């Protein structure tokens with residue numbers, strides 16, 4: 001048993017457990033719902049290429065920064081930030097408060113609407129297994145009957161929040177780590193089965209061409225900025241989720257490798273989900289650019305017409321729920337860690353009380369899609385990039401060199417070159433790119 005587990009704060013039992021939990025946080029609705037639909041809207045290949053660039057230049061450097069700040073600080077976001085930036089005086093205090101408040105705010109806001117969308121996915125599982133009924137008038141009507149029905153949406157939102165609270169209340173090792181050790185392999189197995197299915201039934205070729213053959217004439221400035229914003233969301237960056245998980249790590253040794261594993265898993269899973277979805281779309285001659293309804297309206301409509309569609313539908317929506325679940329727990333953990341570390345609450349009480357508050361904040365989103373979109377925009381467009389900017393600047397300029405580069409030291413040969421490359425990126429490149437997203441968000445372009 002590790003020192004941390006004995007000390008009562010809890011911690012990941014194994015390195016693999018940490019990677020699976022962090023990947024569980026990263027892989028979510030962002031990968032299986034959002035990535036395919038924005039890729040469809042922005043025309044495929046060229047957008048995918050830009051997105052991959054954003055993951056490499058902004059996502060991975062920030063992922064490392066968050067993990068190492070958390071790991072070194074060893075506490076909730078506020079405490080981890082303040083321990084590491086204390087020597088920086090006023091800028092350090094500003095960074096601590098900025099990152100801390102944005103993290104807690106994003107944890108509340110994102111989970112509140114995320115849970116409503118995840119709840120829709122639970123509803124689709126219940127339709128697929130025959131517990132709930134789809135509308136005889138078709139998939140558009142089925143979705144409208146769900147999203148337009150506040151009470152029904154609120155019910156599934158409640159179910160999803162209960163799943164999330166249950167895991168977080170059980171602790172890091174026996175709750176989050178244990179759940180992710182089951183959920184992530186299950187997710188990958190389902191995705192593999194779906195890939196085999198579309199491989200056998202057709203459409204995979206056109207899907208691959210759509211995703212991997214770039215047509216730069218379709219690329220707009222809007223697409224570039226959307227790709228950058230999505231890189232934050234999909235890697236759970238800019239709100240202390242990876243920082244909080246990092247605080248339960250026991251050493252710096254594998255942080256570089258772990259962040260690489262998380263970024264690769266997240267990217268591969270998004271691309272695989274895209275392949276599955278577009279293979280079905282193209283094999284049925286449907287439209288790839290259907291927008292947010294791609295997964296909830298287009299796909300169910302197509303599933304009803306393909307061979308074995310009933311089973312495919314179960315597999316697909318279980319996949320969506322599993323992905324959302326392991327992300328939801330990381331969102332709640334950010335605020336629960338604060339309650340436990342800073343205010344000394346018992347973990348179970350913190351998870352239940354904070355879970356109920358977030359659930360209540362989600363009700364307006366369940367009743368109004370306008371409110372849901374507002375929360376989504378507020379967090380994805382403004383709060384995450386602002387948090388990411390502050391984290392990049394803190395990691396690059398406020399942290400002592402020993403803290404900053406701790407993860408690289410453990411690499412064979414001391415990792416000096418990599419550390420220098422990372423320092424340059426996090427000091428200059430990442431902040432500039434993030435600033436561009438933010439300026440775009442406030443309509444500066």
Ligand code: PHE
Nearest residue numbers: 026028029030031233234236
């Ligand atoms: N990364 C998750 C997804 O892709 C969403 C998320 C954002 C989770 C921020 C935690 C923190 O769905």
